[in-house]
Amino acid sequence: MQEIYQALGVSPEVYGFGQQVLASLQDRFAAIDATAEYNQAKVLHAMQKCRVSGACFATSTGYGYNDLGRDTLEEVYAAAFHTEAALVRPQITCGTHALALALAANLRPGDELLSPVGAPYDTLEEVIGIRPSSGSLAEFGITYRQADLLPDGSFDYDAIRAAIGPRTKLVTIQRSKGYATRPSFSVEAIGRLIAFCKSVKPDLLCMVDNCYGEFVQRIEPSDVGADMTVGSLIKNPGGGLAAAGGYICGARECVERCARRLTAPGLGKEVGANLGQLPAMYQGFFLAPTVTAGALKGAVFAANVYERLGFACVPNAAEPRHDIIQAVTLGSPERMEAFCLGIQAAAPVDSHVTPVPWPMPGYDSDVIMAAGAFVQGSSIELSADGPIRPPYAVYFQGGLTWYHAKTGILMSLQKLYERGLVDLKGTEI
Numbered sequence: 554m555q556e557i558y559q560a561l562g563v564s565p566e567v568y569g570f571g572q573q574v575l576a577s578l579q580d581r582f583a584a585i586d587a588t589a590e591y592n593q594a595k596v597l598h599a600m601q602k603c604r605v606s607g608a609c610f611a612t613s614t615g616y617g618y619n620d621l622g623r624d625t626l627e628e629v630y631a632a633a634f635h636t637e638a639a640l641v642r643p644q645i646t647c648g649t650h651a652l653a654l655a656l657a658a659n660l661r662p663g664d665e666l667l668s669p670v671g672a673p674y675d676t677l678e679e680v681i682g683i684r685p686s687s688g689s690l691a692e693f694g695i696t697y698r699q700a701d702l703l704p705d706g707s708f709d710y711d712a713i714r715a716a717i718g719p720r721t722k723l724v725t726i727q728r729s730k731g732y733a734t735r736p737s738f739s740v741e742a743i744g745r746l747i748a749f750c751k752s753v754k755p756d757l758l759c760m761v762d763n764c765y766g767e768f769v770q771r772i773e774p775s776d777v778g779a780d781m782t783v784g785s786l787i788k789n790p791g792g793g794l795a796a797a798g799g800y801i802c803g804a805r806e807c808v809e810r811c812a813r814r815l816t817a818p819g820l821g822k823e824v825g826a827n828l829g830q831l832p833a834m835y836q837g838f839f840l841a842p843t844v845t846a847g848a849l850k851g852a853v854f855a856a857n858v859y860e861r862l863g864f865a866c867v868p869n870a871a872e873p874r875h876d877i878i879q880a881v882t883l884g885s886p887e888r889m890e891a892f893c894l895g896i897q898a899a900a901p902v903d904s905h906v907t908p909v910p911w912p913m914p915g916y917d918s919d920v921i922m923a924a925g926a927f928v929q930g931s932s933i934e935l936s937a938d939g940p941i942r943p944p945y946a947v948y949f950q951g952g953l954t955w956y957h958a959k960t961g962i963l964m965s966l967q968k969l970y971e972r973g974l975v976d977l978k979g980t981e982i
């Protein structure tokens with residue numbers, strides 16, 4: 554085994570270090586496998602209940618009227634997420650688009666949007682208008698408020714109560730930490746937050762940004778009161794196979810408003826050609842529970858490797874997981890670049906290229922991104938990224954298989970080791 558890893562560029566020292574770390578993780582991995590088994594059955598049951606058939610895989614073009622496969626896929630998502638309806642489309646280009654769509658479709662001029670979990674994901678700043686931007690919600694007279702988390706990362710219920718006013722229409726809750734070092738929330742905690750918000754104002758709509766959270770637990774935000782649960786198909790639920798897309802699962806009225814915003818009033822869900830994307834969308838959703846499990850094992854492995862080397866990890870090596878993201882605070886741009894170089898070198902595609910920081914659209918500092926993916930930008934595939942700003946944390950995620958995630962972590966460590974940026978010898982295991 555050591556020989557084949559050596560062929561990939563992993564030295565015996567790094568491989569040996571990894572194996573020692575792994576020996577302690579068997580119970581964690583067994584628990585991840587049990588969740589995957591449960592979620593596999595959940596998805597299978599949804600597909601059977603919705604009578605998925607060969608006819609669902611046909612390509613539609615043009616308007617896409619009477620697209621059985623598109624409509625059935627949306628029923629499958631609704632069944633798996635236990636919602637009244639779902640909008641699942643390749644025309645939803647990414648997670649940001651899905652979130653922007655859900656917000657723009659369900660807010661009206663004069664309404665206020667509230668984030669009770671602190672600042673939202675970077676790309677939503679321009680969507681909301683926190684950073685002024687053409688086409689933002691702010692330009693349509695939709696205001697925004699935020700209640701920050703308490704220093705320990707928990708909800709500030711007093712601040713949230715105070716922030717809910719007569720104009721508050723929609724509450725947006727981000728499950729995953731994004732590019733922050735706060736904790737990600739469990740579905741149970743999100744449920745408590747939704748219940749609290751609705752106790753203050755019963756007609757509030759609660760939306761959850763579920764990016765990276767799908768299938769990490771046995772329940773989803775839609776099981777604990779979310780009116781809309783939103784995410785990207787080039788993350789967990791696409792299973793690595795969906796070539797593009799996003800989803801919104803939720804209450805029929807909310808989803809219908811999203812459909813009318815995505816297409817046009819009067820058209821809604823009735824149009825939208827599938828352009829041949831459906832087989833991958835179905836098959837990816839079918840594989841998503843096991844793909845997510847592999848990515849989770851990679852995240853747990855990464856936390857255990859890097860924590861033992863003295864780097865702060867969120868979540869830490871022992872904590873339960875609520876998403877597939879692993880933040881590792883490396884403390885310097887040099888270490889971020891070495892880490893990302895290793896992830897890139899471990900990729901099946903573009904392993905020969907060197908990732909460099911660049912001003913990515915939607916982000917306010919340079920971002921370094923390592924990804925050698927079959928689908929561009931797919932972060933359910935092995936990837937690492939992070940904004941080049943203190944505390945110089947990289948966010949590691951994905952891996953279509955556990956073995957590939959493992960290889961990525963070993964290669965990241967290899968690059969740090971080769972450049973003298975970590976000390977394996979001084980480490981107690």
Ligand SMILES: *Cc1c(COP(=O)(O)O)cnc(C)c1O
Pocket residue numbers: 647648649650674676727728729730731762764765785
């Ligand atoms: C990835 C992500 C988004 C945005 O998704 P894109 O597909 O990159 O546009 C939004 N919120 C969170 C928490 C994310 O992780």
